Amino acid sequence: MTIHSYFCSRQRRGGQNTCVRFPPQLLALSILLASQPTLAQDYFDPGFLNVLGGKSEVDLSAFNQAGGMEEGSYPLEVAINQREAGQFTLEFKKNAQGKITPQLTPAFLDSLGVNIAQVPSLKNLPTEQPIDDLPTLIPQASTTLNLAQLRLDISIPQVAMKPGLGNAVDPALWEEGISALLANYTLSAGRTSNSSSGTTQHSNNLFALLHAGANSGPWRLRSSVTHTRTDNSGYINQPRTNSQSTRLSETYLARDFHGLRSTLLAGESSTGSDVFDSVPFRGVKLNSNELMLPPQLRGYAPVINGIANGNARVTVRQNGNVVYETWVAPGPFRINDVQQAGLSGDYDVTVTEANGEIRNFIVPYSSLPVMLRPGGWKYELTAGRYDGNMTQESRRAEFMLGTLIYGLPQGFTLYGGALAAKDYQALSVGSGISVKNIGAFSADVTASSANFAETQQTGQSYRVRYSKSLISTGTSVDLTALRYSTRNYYSFSEFNGQGFRLEDGVSPWLQQRRRSSFQTQLSQQLGSWGSLNFRASRDDYWGSERSLTGLALGYNNSYRGVSYGVNYAIDRMQDSNGSWPENRQLSLNVSVPFSVFGHAPALQSMYATSSMSRDNTGRIQSQTGISGSALNQAFSYSASQGLGNQGQAANSNLSAGWQGSKGSLSAGYSYSEDSQSINLNASGGMLVHSDGVTFSRSMGESVALVSAPGAAGVNVSGGTAVTDSRGYAVVPYLTAYGKNSVGLDPATLPEGVDITQSNQNVYPTQGAVVKANFATRIGYQVLMTLKRETGVVPFGATASLINAPQEENGSIVGDAGQVYLSGLPEQGALNVTWGDNPDRQCRVNFNLKETQTTPERPVREITASCVSANEKA
Template structure:
């Protein structure tokens, strides 16, 4: 807040100075000091206003500024401004900051031997052709640094030595559910009751670069007239860490192998897998190489789906762009080459991709060793195995991939190729061969798979992923082999443990612009061994008319019936939602909506549901009220539910009824982190998080939605790993009399890290001091500095404004201010006491006093 108010005052000073007409006899703007003084006894010719007569500059000192590097926002920093040898005010950067901006320090001779904290006062003295520009109106510094001095493919890249493994801490998410159900007899007399409790805890511990994760489940149930039953279990317990040297992740414990090349295998063991997220952002995933020719120095802009995804400058001649960021599975790219004279050349680069595809020169691998740990059958062979897979990007938009699995009694090998076919989309095909030995026979078989993806921007059609697979009768996947001869567990669908014969799946979407959108998801599987086929379809049309949204859908699936059969279920449904804001301007109604839905299935049952939904308390509380009517079975029913999102947890409750039962449920969920400063709570905790501390900042908010608690701690529940994350303070939420030294910081967490950072604060009063005419009268623009006995305290300064007024923040209850202007002897000091005794208003925490400068 202090820095923000100083900026406002400084900008007012600059605006006043710039508004004065220049003297025609001067090459630069001139400000007459006589306009500021009215017989104060001070020699006006000794007043130094040179810092205010120059355009687009500031007085020396520290400022919170935004920094852009080669037109890319790098963050906001507290940067010192000093005078260089030409008496020009310029920003200073440390070597460490330049490194974080992407400068290749080792490639710049004048920088490579400097310490990280060494200050660079004039960047062009160290990097040839580097340019630093400052805009005082927006408090922004733009750094233009030649690409030869930058780390290749740096965009979004975090060097290994800058990545933060975080602190030692315990992390936990919890869900607690309780429900009570009453089954009613035909005449609504209570016939039975049941109570159940469900607890799910996901916990972990971080120690250095290692992360331990586990899940705990607890179930309790009790029915009237019978004894209670309970069970508990730990599952999914594993450790992992990032290995930066080989850009990989090591995992061990209850894990699963990857499912892109071989089918995913549940196991107890260890895996070492390449981690694409450790590459620069623009080298992750598959993207095509763009080639072209520029007749002059040109700007190349690449757009996808109407958005700019890449822009660079190229020299005259042929150019090749290899580092376009991957941005999805499909969507052709529009390439624009703009020459120096403004002439533009535009063409389309077809782009489609599939999950296993790699850009040219990049690769992925996985090495696995362990024991099968499947859970769909009552038991299994639990064979030990080793597995290896790889994929590598080749020229001409080709990716080749393969893998090998070896076990006692079972072997499997897979090989395939992926192709980007330009306007025809992306296609991959592979063959898997299995060799399985049973007690009485040895069976060999093959599985053939084709996958396809394509986006047609001109028609708005997208084939997100279409896959076709056929397996011979003697083909066994490793899961099939381990489960063969064992019964599936109770409650699972009968086809769960069956071997697939033929499978087809597709996902297609079609946009009609203002006329809505249509989506289709379909899958069909047939099985060896006499098991019937299984078909699932989901098709929906969505649109809105003058704010009224509606959806028409058709679903095909299988639902378990009361007699444990799984009949095919086909349902057509219509849903309509009407916001109350269309009907009234009432404030409460702006968050309310009415909903009606009707569905008809192939068994002749019609279901109707009417409901009312809304939110309150600044969207912290949401609620829903529904009434149902069915043509068969339970004819009527209804429900009421509500959810409150508190600062540290989420609470939910609900009640439902029908002509055969009554159900009440209560739920609570949240998260916590135990760290060196105590325990911090949050509604939820992600895998990679940050603990931000700031003394005295209770109630202040961060721009990522977190809020400081009464201990000055805030949890940011989810960060992006292995890349830059900017954390900023919402200055409009700061408590009175609290000043932040910096309001923004950048963090670079590794996967699963718990980052801990501190915003330095100064707890002090804000005051406007009216300088009495009884003593010396400092001129407009004089600099006031708080005298502090603590050498570690940051310098606290202010600028004397018009009418002999001085605004300061971060002031102690009693203190002394030293004010300087002009020559060395032009100074005076103000002593004050008992700021806390000065009354403030609800609208302004600023105290007002009169003081003499001696």
């Protein structure tokens, strides 16, 4: 018996094991030589790959070192300081030290956020000059290539980065998208039957909503159409009645101006609510678009100042969560780009020095919606006509409005504005400030002048707002606001609706003029004891002794997966006389997951729920039932039984819903002794583009159209969509002006289809439809053994399909001459190379007609001969 030994190594790409068999004499010699001291670098003799004799024919010197690679161009995912920057094709070449490095340029580094103008060694270089040794130009900078993941990590000290960038996206990457028509639709239909006095009344209802739009370049056209229809029958001494209405609304044309960081809109919309109360209008609006700013520059957050003794890591936590982390150079540092997270919650700052020393300090943080960082600004300019619909008619006054908000140092923000119409003028001015441990305050005053039939009414409205979070006690004052208006103060909405009748169904107090208004929201975290939430509001009005009070107090907790809560609320409920008395209600609810009873998959998404409520009239109502989901949460269901103590009819309720990749469907049924009802609902989206029509779920503002020709039924972006029979799908929700990753799940590709890349990054503008094209290779997947002369094609050779697209680089031949190829036609030829000389090249003709696949072997396997030009001769 002959004893052999094996040398195995794991290749970086794909994680495949490669094993080489050694005769025992060679193994002993290797051990003897390895025991001698040496200063030479590690070297793997390619001859080991051809131990049967002869000389190795493949050059593997480029792979002698960890991470070794050949020179050339590579499509890579680039990250700078652990921040994803996008996908780029970079050139790799040997530098003066003999290392293969990426050929970066000052222009490319500038686009990544490197402060080229402030780095002495870079600012005078030509913008397109290749940089092949980055650390010599920027001390402590580095590049790390992960070839297995096709990712290049660039590390740059913070001192050499532009301030305030963080996760900023270069505006040059923003995509206006393709020309397309898009629409979201909602359909709801129901039938209710009530029995009383020996008769049965029927009511049929239909509601349809279509929110449609068109995109062309930077232009966005949007409009909404609603249709309602009601049929009533069976009422004593009353004929059958029906009513219907169709309304077109929210029609506008808009586009962005990136240089101004603004959006221009013409049509129907609403003004902002930062300075004046928001009002609907028809006209033109130009306003700043804060979404164009990086997330860490939006809103307000305090500046963090400190001193680092060396190269230190600064970590910022809020409520125990890390919200920011960066490296700083020795000396003073100033951080002003921490992303806003809520309106309050102090920053816990940790400075970790290179020697392990740790220092910690607290930066108090409280903010209000109107506040901005130093140098931040927001504005709005609007000209149009009031377009409110609370009253059956209104003055429809034409007006002009302008507002401005500006952030100042030391936590100050100034804001103000003016509104002018023919018989109405208003002026507002205010300021906000963050006072460290005390909290954030803002105060403003608005003065108005309104003319009514030769009577001029002049008044003022004063407003104060406050916000604060106390980490030590777990108390958060989310927002508290107090407003008082004098008797003759009119808001613009009140001026336009004064003296006109309210529309049916509108709450009556909306026509009254507010005298004072108070609202507050508080929350208290109790650790393992749960949490308390409190919300209260109170409004009173001029000319009325009545006040409008709202209150909600809740306690919530869970124990071993069982959730429970107690809530008390004050609201208003319309009675049979058409008035709106206060309704006080105390409720208790419990939710028990079936997972507490076992680990069976069917139990993990089922819940038993029960709720009970009692109002101020002594009426008690209860609901008990089960709910859950199945089929990866695509199917949902619920069943419940309701009871009451004051003659309320017991009612039974059933509902079921389906959320698919092309829309959603749901149905419900309710039954009691004297009534029953049934309802059906459907919603979804539709995108019309140059290649046809693609259906989807209901879409957000910015979406992506995925094109993967021939790849049907493939999951897209974590299951948010599935490609149709032509390989198209819509990713329904994208973040405007930010990086969005759109990917295909290779595990769901149909047989005979492969993709060259499974993920793309897109950067849509607001309302854009961006296209993500995925190149597909349609054909057979084959594991081919390549024979040559008396042996096999050498390890490391490259096999590529003749006449294949240029972007397909071929596959590497592995051990025993085996190579995996995808997208092959039934007949064709391969070009195999392992050097530049003709004797290191050969050609393979293949025919896959007789090959088959099985569930156990989904890849076809054949053996083929590789014939060189000399052999042909």
